[in-house]
Amino acid sequence: MDQHSDDAPSRPRRRVTIADVAAEAGVSTAAVSKVLREAYGVSEEMRTKVRTAVDALDYRPHTGARTLRGRSFTVGVMLLDVAAQFQWEIIEGISTHLEPTPFQEVLITGGLDPARQKRAVEALLDRQMDGLILITPGMEAAWLEELGRRAPLVTVARHGPADSYDSVVTDDHLGAGLVVDHLVALGHRRIAHITAPLGELARPSVLSQTPRLDGYCAAMARHGLSPHVVEADYSEAGGHRATARALDAAVPPSAIFAGADSSALGTLRAAEERDLDVPGDLSVVGFDNASVAGIGRISLSTVDQDGPSTGTFAAELLLQRLDGRADPAHRVITPELVIRGTSAPPR
Template sequence: MPIREKSKPAKRDRVTIRTVAAHAGVSVAAVSKVMRNAYGVSESLRARVTRSIEELGYRPSRTARGLRGRSFTIGLLLVDIRNPFLPEVIDGVNGVLAPSHYQAMIGVGEGRMQLETSLIESMIDYKMDGLILVAPRLPTEIIAEFAGQVPIVAVGYHDGKAKTFDTVNTDDQQGAEIAVEALLKCGYRDIEMLSLGAREGHKVSVVRQREIGYRRAMLRSGLSSSAPISHIPVHSPKREEAMRVFLARSDRPRAVFCWSDLDAITLLSTAAEMGVRIPEDLAVVGYDNSTTAALSLVNLASIDQSGRELGEAATRTLLSRIEGRSEAEHLLLMPSLVRRKSLIDSL
């Protein structure tokens, strides 16, 4: 019996953007606008083009896009992946990018200027269409140089005078003031701030902005002469040891404002180990309103700066810059306090 040759599947013609346009009954330019999430695209047009893309299985060639001057990739540079606040920012970025056919590629700078510089250069070399830098350590002049090559939005970077790149921030000074005012309203006058080491931040960083807000609120309440700031090291085990020293002090304050939930949650854990009751012995307010802060065993009062909203705003700002906007934008979002059991209502 002759061996029957196995039939080969029919070769499928390559689906191009023109194929999608013809299938959807629209122009190639219209398909391109939908894919770029361009301003002014109607929902009906978006739905029609998206349906054709799904039915045809269209997968744009990133190589071809790069040759035409656009890769439809966004570089997202994070300062530290261990911070529980950052996943919310990432979710916000991805939520805006999803309907636009852009994708985010993530790099982690670890708070080191040399690594940040190297990652940004690599993202530019890979022809990414724009970059979102979250809490970069680089000085303004270096970011401005990079912004001459690729659109950039900096998050957690308070430089409202930047001309060549955009910034999106929560009003960190206002957030710190809200925290202090909440403690004052509860009757606390002995309030201290737990902050990062003086060499770990720069004048436009969120930590320094929160220190300014803390001092301003204390000054307004007539407590400027007793507005101490304790600086905690970044790395273990010095970080945890510094918190133990703080909690064991004979002059320990009755209330503390922590620059971040990252340190506030560690402080709560250390306090539990040492038998310091929260909030009976020490009231604590953090910053970020991370998902961990809301856990019942943590119950940390915290300033909410809506990481998702920051990510969304930064992405929309970057896409508008990619589309040709040249004038710098500096957005400032308003924070709020989420009250939990680490902040007692009355003494």
């Protein structure tokens, strides 16, 4: 009887190991590990060799072995909510940077309430995340410092000094000044600003709305103009309510600087409901340059703070933390004003 008949069970394929990748690339297993961990000091030539071998052998790190070595190779990412469009652009940058590494992002929403955010973070830690990236965290500074001592941590859009964790922020003060300078150059003098509530956070450890408010007030003072600030949460509905209040003032503004593109969309809706022409009757400028801002029918003038690059920087810093860097690092994104169809000289 033929012992090699089609009915004979086939042997399971042996799992490709890191040693196999090292042999294929002609390097040490330590070198392979460094490339997979995005460690410091890896040359581009070494990276190419290892990546080529990984692809050729279809190597996938063994999850069980990872856990035994004390790592889950997962990164916990907290965002505010699923409707926060610009935050998804940050996550895109995080995901793209982690894709060629063994690390996988795990997302959780924290909402606006700092207590709920803390519960979300604890849920990630309970699932043995190797590190954390928190987008716009609203917890008190002391709690974040303690968290940074418990796990590698990077915050996004949280201003202020930090001893135990890293941060990535936009120069929001500069961005707000760019908006005011642009509107003043067009001839506007009555410029209102929609800002989100500051909450219980105190300078210098604050979220982005605070330096944007400070930048707006400083730029208005520089031009000899009086500020007009309206507070509402950063959302389409919040921007709509704030715009209604601004337009109902005894002397309504000729331009509105919304602190987020989501708020600016509410401003556009409020203007449309009042039959106001944008930008003829009312100029509108946002902040974020979310993808919706570039849609032709919206064509929102806004400040670009490069969400994908922000996410890339955050992921890069976290990988460095996981590789052993202990000193805090702070990255600042330089914003740029993008002028589209919603800002023009006042009538």
